[in-house]
Amino acid sequence: MTKIYDKTTTGLLFVDPYNDFLDPEGKLYPRTKEVSESVNLFEHLKEIVDGVREAGIRVFYVPHHRSEPDDYETWMHPTPYQLKAKQGQVFAKDSWGGEFHPDFQPQKGDVIIKEHWASSGFANTDLDHQIKMHGLQKIIVIGMLANACIEATARFGMELGYHVTLVKDATSAFSKEAMYPAHEINGPTFAHAILTTEELLAAL
Template sequence: MYSKTTTGLLLVDPYNDFLADEGKLYPRTKEVSESVNAIPNLKATVSGARKAGIRIFYVPHHRSEPHDFDTWMHPTPYQLKAKEGQVFAKDSWGGEFHPDFQPQAGDIIVKEHWASSGFANTDLDHQLKMHGIHHIVVVGMLANTCIESTARFGMELGYHVTLVKDATSAFTKEAMHAAHEINGPTYAHAILTTQELLAKL
């Protein structure tokens, strides 16, 4: 099912601000992340995909700059808050990929997404199609925002979608529950644990 020639691992927003202890957003995800061993599971998922010969697609959020959205017609409150806090700030430590998730030769780094979906206004769909990918495994941050939006958009575009419910995190347990128990089953073809996924690779 997860052939190395047709499967891609989408690694969403593996930034220091999300994953490092000193990151701007890590304190908000810490309780949930530790409860599911999110970071060790992310590492295991990426490592397992590499060993299986599955290509990794980095799906990064826009790196904040001070004047973001100043001239936009309809920035969301979420976007404005990210601007205010300079989350994933351009040319900052927080806006760098975490040391455990550095790109390697053959990985694809997709254009940055402005909101939640890794597909909207990026080259992700094009890159996947050019590499013959039609099964996507979506991991990273956050379960109920960028993971859900990217995965749902992928389903709408015709991809087979797998969520890995313990290789992600959220700000609250309620958000994690909604992402995997309520919303996930309405669009994902498979919702697995890290160990279940690794057994299938």
Template sequence: MTGLLLVDPYNDFIAPGGKLYSRAQEVSESVNFHGHLKEIVAEARKAGIRIFFVPHHRSEPGDFATWLYPNPNQVKSQKSQVFAKDSWGGEFHADFQPQTGDVIIKEHWASSGFANTDLDHQLKMHGVQRIIVIGALANTCIEATARFGVELGYHVTLVKDATTAFSKEAMHAAHEINGPTFAHAILTTEELLASL
């Protein structure tokens, strides 16, 4: 069985005015990121493929103040309060609201949607063996989640125009250099939709 992993569909990434929107805007527009996410989610629902929301931790003041080794992105997010809890930026975009039957995974603290969450357990409990990973960002949370999925024995599909990054170089690295070393399939949205 196949599951669709929708990673970090937050306003801060997807909506104009989001804290990270402008950083990814050029790449997002060049691949029609938002449009492709909508198409894939809609077609997955029609095909009976379960949607798993894989959200990043929603920032709160003091999150990492006592941590031994917060990573650079965690330090930055602490300062800017990206995806802040109880804020518009930390809400799922209006186009990607959970529906009956969807599964919302516990928030991940770093990049992998599997590490320190219930994602593996939820996939197993729903009989999922193949995962399609879409959302943000290609070279961080998408790649980390997909790599971890491979390590756990899942068949992993990346969709190179249903993700985004802060630079074309990061997208290239994610799909042309790193992705081919672990992903079972790297498709375009058009190719994926044809296969559903």
């Protein structure tokens, strides 16, 4: 495959690498376990992060809002997902579940984006500004969940003019039925490339 990704043009967006998603003891891991294991998610995330670091490509951490007990109490229109996250204190602030997984700790040169409140890592955060200030035009989007934050962030990125790459075995979902449209139906309407981990690494 032609090497279309390099450090002068490309950034890796790593969405929600929290313990609650990626550790077997995490609150949401049981819901993603079947899909995550079927695509070998954890190893693929490690391979990609290691591969882009070796290539000098900058890593942007794109974290979801860390839950607090009084979230949304004065909001006009919180979504059912937001209210469920509050109830379960998913990615709770100052908790183990709300920490980045130990295998995916930020390193010098990485950029930690402001937390997003819903699905898109661009909406109401500094992600667009940070990517532009680093002079990048292409984004590779990995992490959690395929049909939620990954799709919303990637689609928003396309609308902002970025070249968007999805990696279909470096994400997960609560069900196979949710994974399928993310890559086979919805993804092709906005992504410029939908690759496997192996294909991505060959293109670095």
